[in-house]
Amino acid sequence: MSALPSCTHILLDAALPDLREQWYRRSPYCTASEALYAGTPFAHLIEVSPLVARTAPDDPFLHWLMAERPSLNWGLLLESPATPDALAAHFRHWLTILDQQGNEVIFRFYDPDVLPYFLGAFDEREHQRWFGPLSAVHCRTDTGFTTWHRVELSREGVLTERLPPPPWWKLNARHQQALQPLYRRELIHDTRQRLLLEAGAWLMHLDGVGVEARIADAIDRLTALNGGALPSREEAARFCLLAVTSCSHPERRDDFQHDLARHGLTATLANWQAHAYGKLSDRLHHDPAWLPDGPQMAPVPREGTHP
Known part of the structure; x- marks a missing residue:
């Protein structure tokens, strides 16, 4: 079993079969979580909403995942000083994005097979805007985890503008x-x-x-x-x-x-x-x-x- 990285939160794809039940059964952090779809146009799908909650490398649920579901794309591990509700509020700005034709499309950024491609496509400013209150994100791979750290802007000043509601970010040719x-x-x-x-x-x-x-x-x-x-x-x-x-x-x-x-x-x-x-x-x-x-x-x- 691969070692678990340092982490403070989990972004869990709770729509996957049996996952929400196992999380409630095994994790001591399950009593306080934020549903990503709450207060969004997807609120009617709250029962399958991704969840943001605290966790730690000793969380029994994480060890169960690694032992029993090693190839399942269950979500992301995060590092952040923010609260789960603050992280959920940030990620709600990224639930949908615009394709090159201007069509609104779902952005499954919590899928570890998807997010690394976007992180690699982001420029410096986009990278920082997606990370927001995160200091690091860990994506599961076939051999363990790949970690992406927040990169501060090289120019002077800190990016502080408030993100608009989705969809606001648009794919370009790059x-x-x-x-x-x-x-x-x-x-x-x-x-x-x-x-x-x-x-x-x-x-x-x-x-x-x-x-x-x-x-x-x-x-x-x-x-x-x-x-x-x-x-x-x-x-x-x-x-x-x-x-x-x-x-x-x-x-x-x-x-x-x-x-x-x-x-x-x-x-x-x-x-x-x-x-x-x-x-x-x-x-x-x-x-x-x-x-x-x-x-x-x-x-x-x-x-x-x-x-």
């Missing part, structure tokens, strides 16, 4: 570039879930690692076709559906390239869905080393469950 590895991972996960539903029979002869590796490869090839920008969820799903049911590398086909030049990526992928589920008349540019043929790839056409 953030998007820094966050692309996070978006790529989420895109791979979403595409895998969709393919398992829509083309499970074509994937049964592969293990989970093999399925994910092939989806990742296909999305990276599609990203290259898209000028280095990640495709949309729909584009990724359509391309990967073709790759796992008809042709592992459709982008190498002359007819696909012709359509791509004429119609663009989105329209081409929509049009080519007619060729999914083994409906291509040939196996040109299908690489069985990339996707080993199973019984579902026999020469006899096989109808898909979602044509």
Whole structure:
């Protein structure tokens, strides 16, 4: 079990199954906590709200987490002289943010798989504004914890302006570039879930690692076709559906390239869905080393469950 870092508070994703019950049962700090959603537009979801509470490295709940849920993204450990209610008030300013198009999106900053990407994308001023009353934050990893410390502004003066209510912070092009590895991972996960539903029979002869590796490869090839920008969820799903049911590398086909030049990526992928589920008349540019043929790839056409 990894050693627990120095900490004064926990930000707990209490929506995870069984977690809130275990926290109330095991932690001596459970009697005083602040629900992050209290007093916000999410107040009707108070029963699944993240919680801010005091804790310490000897908290039995933390030791239970590390022993029984070592891979669970349960939240963050914090260091701060502030009270739980002051920390919750600060974090309520970050519950939602604006994407580049100006759309309000949920910001799951308490997910240790998400926060490090944002901390790496922040400039000096953004970094200090997010930390607010924190001196350090600890994110769980596969091997222990990664710690991020508050960095004071290098210029004179202290940042004291009050944060406006959310959404106020907006992603820009610099953030998007820094966050692309996070978006790529989420895109791979979403595409895998969709393919398992829509083309499970074509994937049964592969293990989970093999399925994910092939989806990742296909999305990276599609990203290259898209000028280095990640495709949309729909584009990724359509391309990967073709790759796992008809042709592992459709982008190498002359007819696909012709359509791509004429119609663009989105329209081409929509049009080519007619060729999914083994409906291509040939196996040109299908690489069985990339996707080993199973019984579902026999020469006899096989109808898909979602044509």
